[in-house]
Amino acid sequence: MAKLLANRRGAPGISWRPQGTEELCEFVNSTNLHRRGPQVRFAIARTADDTIVGSVGFHSISMTHRSAEVAYDLHPDEWGRGLATAACRSVVGWAMTQGLTRIQATVLSGNQPSLRVLERSGFEFEGHLRKYRWVEGIAHDALMYSYVQT
Ligand SMILES: CC(C)(COP(=O)(O)OP(=O)(O)OC[C@H]1O[C@@H](n2cnc3c(N)ncnc32)[C@H](O)[C@@H]1OP(=O)(O)O)[C@@H](O)C(=O)NCCC(=O)NCCS
Numbered sequence: 001m002a003k004l005l006a007n008r009r010g011a012p013g014i015s016w017r018p019q020g021t022e023e024l025c026e027f028v029n030s031t032n033l034h035r036r037g038p039q040v041r042f043a044i045a046r047t048a049d050d051t052i053v054g055s056v057g058f059h060s061i062s063m064t065h066r067s068a069e070v071a072y073d074l075h076p077d078e079w080g081r082g083l084a085t086a087a088c089r090s091v092v093g094w095a096m097t098q099g100l101t102r103i104q105a106t107v108l109s110g111n112q113p114s115l116r117v118l119e120r121s122g123f124e125f126e127g128h129l130r131k132y133r134w135v136e137g138i139a140h141d142a143l144m145y146s147y148v149q150t
Helices: 002-008 021-033 083-097 112-120
Strands: 040-046 051-062 067-074 102-108 124-135 138-148
Touching: 040 067, 040 083, 051 083, 067 083, 083 112, 102 112, 102 124, 112 138
Parallel strands: 067 102
Antiparallel strands: 040 051, 051 067, 102 138, 124 138
């Protein structure tokens, strides 16, 4: 958990930055205990030594509109092996079985690895959102992607 947090500190391309392990633990525990709430986050774990190497899940879940926003992150030691793409595909497939019809993703402009995860998971580019995310005192543009059930 601490390694995952350290990965988030100062990392470009991500807008959610928990300030300490306590905040991170509270988030992971609460979202996993209340799956009907507006967000759910799953751990991505290495089975060989039962170590958490990342997380994936949804926020802004709306059962009224049958939509949610996907988010994911991995420890840098695990990058480039296709794990995020596999995790994204897996949770999007699961979400479709739960009755959602639209999964969206907003990626900070310039986060090329994340764009590739989405493209490889079947998401399509919808548009450029100007000054959409406020991160560390700067308003960042974001790119909107979506996956819809056809
Ligand atoms: C985005 C992230 C989850 C991708 O994880 P990953 O498991 O490495 O992704 P994949 O292995 O499935 O590969 C996705 C693409 O990223 C590319 N990539 C992976 N690591 C990279 C790196 N360090 N630099 C540039 N490209 C990289 C891969 O080559 C692949 O692109 P390709 O299809 O053109 O070959 C990971 O980089 C990460 O945790 N980043 C910090 C958190 C973050 O940005 N989360 C998303 C917020 S929207």
